[in-house]
Amino acid sequence: MREFRGQSLSWQLAGGVCELALHREPANEIGTALLVELEQFAAALEALQNEVCAVILYSRLRRGFCAGADLRELYQRMQGLTVEQRIAGVRQFLERIHAVLNRLDTAPATTIAAVHGICFGGGLELALACDVIVADRMARFCFPELRLGIIPGFGGIPRLKRDVGNAVVRDLLLTGRSINAQRAHAVGLVAQLAAEGKALEVARATAQQVAKFDPVTRAAAKQFIKPVPYEELRREMDIFCELFARPVVDEGLRKFVESTAALPYLP
Numbered sequence: 001m002r003e004f005r006g007q008s009l010s011w012q013l014a015g016g017v018c019e020l021a022l023h024r025e026p027a028n029e030i031g032t033a034l035l036v037e038l039e040q041f042a043a044a045l046e047a048l049q050n051e052v053c054a055v056i057l058y059s060r061l062r063r064g065f066c067a068g069a070d071l072r073e074l075y076q077r078m079q080g081l082t083v084e085q086r087i088a089g090v091r092q093f094l095e096r097i098h099a100v101l102n103r104l105d106t107a108p109a110t111t112i113a114a115v116h117g118i119c120f121g122g123g124l125e126l127a128l129a130c131d132v133i134v135a136d137r138m139a140r141f142c143f144p145e146l147r148l149g150i151i152p153g154f155g156g157i158p159r160l161k162r163d164v165g166n167a168v169v170r171d172l173l174l175t176g177r178s179i180n181a182q183r184a185h186a187v188g189l190v191a192q193l194a195a196e197g198k199a200l201e202v203a204r205a206t207a208q209q210v211a212k213f214d215p216v217t218r219a220a221a222k223q224f225i226k227p228v229p230y231e232e233l234r235r236e237m238d239i240f241c242e243l244f245a246r247p248v249v250d251e252g253l254r255k256f257v258e259s260t261a262a263l264p265y266l267p
Contacts, residue, residue, distance in 0.1 A: 002048065004041070008034040011041055016053040017207045018045070018109070023060040030122045030154075031070025035096055042103040052109040053215060054207035057130060058200050064117020064139070066126055069154075075253040083245050090153075090244050094237050097122075097154050101129040105159075105228050108219035110210045114203035115139045115190075120178070125154035128163065131222060132206060134192045135181040136199040141189065142178035148252035153240035158232035164188045 003012035008024035020041060022028040030038075045052065059065045078086050104111055113127040115135040120142045127133050135141075145152050151173070160169050168187045172179065184190040194202040210218065243249065 002051075004044065006037040006040070008037045009041065011044075013048065013052060016051065016211050017204070018048075018052050018055045019204075020055065020057045021060050022058070022066060025061065027063045027067035027118065028059055028061060028065065028123065029067055029070035029073075030097065030126070031073040032093075034070075035093070035100070038100045039096065042100045045107055045109070046103060049108050052107075053218070054210045055104075055107065055109050055111045055130075056114055056200070056203045056207055057111070057126070058114035058203065059116065062117070064123075065113070065115045065119040066123025067118055068121025068123050068144075071148075071253055071256050075257045078250065078253070087241050087245055091237070091241050094153050094240065098233060098237065101126065101155055102228060102230075102233075104129045105226070106223075108215065108222070110207070110218060110222065112203045112206055114199040115181075116197070116199050118142075121145060121152065122154045122156075125152055125156035125159065128156055128159040131226065132191045132203075133184075133189065134194055134199050134203045134206065135184060135190045136194045136196050137181050138196050139181040139184075139190075139199070140178040141172070141181075141184050142176065143172045144176045144178075146174065146176050148256065149246060149248040150243050150252075151236065151240055153237060155233045155236060157236050158229040160189070161232070162226075162229060 004010060009020055009022050011018055011020040024034050045055065077089060111130040112132045112134060113130040115127055115133060116139050119127055119139055121144055124141055124143060143152050143156060151157065157169065157173065164187050181190055181193055185193050192202055192206065
C-alpha cells in the first residue's frame with residue numbers, strides 16, 4: 001500500500017484504487033495549505049498512473065465535501081497590497097489550482113467525487129474536474145460567487161457547461177441558489193444518487209467496476225468523451241482577475257470575513 005497523510009488531506013493506494021480524503025477544518029476550504037497538498041497529490045498521481053485505475057475524492061468532515069475557496073485567507077492576503085499586487089497574487093493562485101484540476105481532469109484513471117453535505121464554489125469546481133460525481137441525497141451544490149462580485153475562478157463554468165445544459169449553468173451562476181442532489185441528478189450534474197451517508201460506499205463499488213476494464217481502452221474512452229475546454233478555462237481566469245480588481249470585491253470579502261453566521265458561505 002502507498003499512502004500520504006497531510007494536514008489537509010490524506011490518500012492511500014491499494015488494489016489499483018486511490019482514495020483521497022479531505023479533512024481540513026472547518027469545511028475543506030481551498031487555501032494555500034490545501035493547494036500545496038493537492039499539488040503533491042497531482043504529482044504523485046502522475047508518477048503512479050500505471051498503478052492507478054480509479055481515484056475517489058471524498059471528505060471526512062461532517063459539514064460536507066468542500067465549501068470552496070478559503071475566502072478568509074484571500075482577504076487577509078489582500079491587505080496592504082496595491083491593486084496590481086492583488087491581481088498578480090490571485091492569478092498565481094488560480095494558475096496553480098488550474099494546473100491541479102487539469103491534471104485530475106486528464107488523468108488516465110477514472111476519477112470519482114463522493115459528495116455529501118455542501119459542495120459549493122471551488123468545491124463544486126473540484127468535483128466537476130472528476131469524471132463521475134456520486135452524491136448522497138442530502139448533498140447540495142452551489143456557485144455563490146456573484147454575491148462577492150466575482151465569478152467562479154477554478155474552471156467551474158466551462159466544466160459545468162461541458163456536463164449540463166446552458167439553462168442550468170445560468171440558473172446556478174446567476175441566482176447563486178443551491179440545488180439538492182435530486183435536482184443535480186435530474187439535470188445530469190450528478191451521475192449516481194446514494195442514500196444518506198452512502199456516497200463513499202457507492203463510489204467504491206463504482207471504482208471496482210472500473211477496475212475490470214483494460215486501462216488503455218478506459219483512458220482512450222475518457223479522452224474522447226471528456227475534452228478539456230482549455231480556451232474557456234483561460235478566459236474564465238482572465239474575467240475573474242478583471243472583476244477582482246474592483247472595490248466591490250474587497251467589500252464583499254470584508255463582509256464575509258466579519259460575518260458571525262454559522263455558515264457564512266451560504267447565499
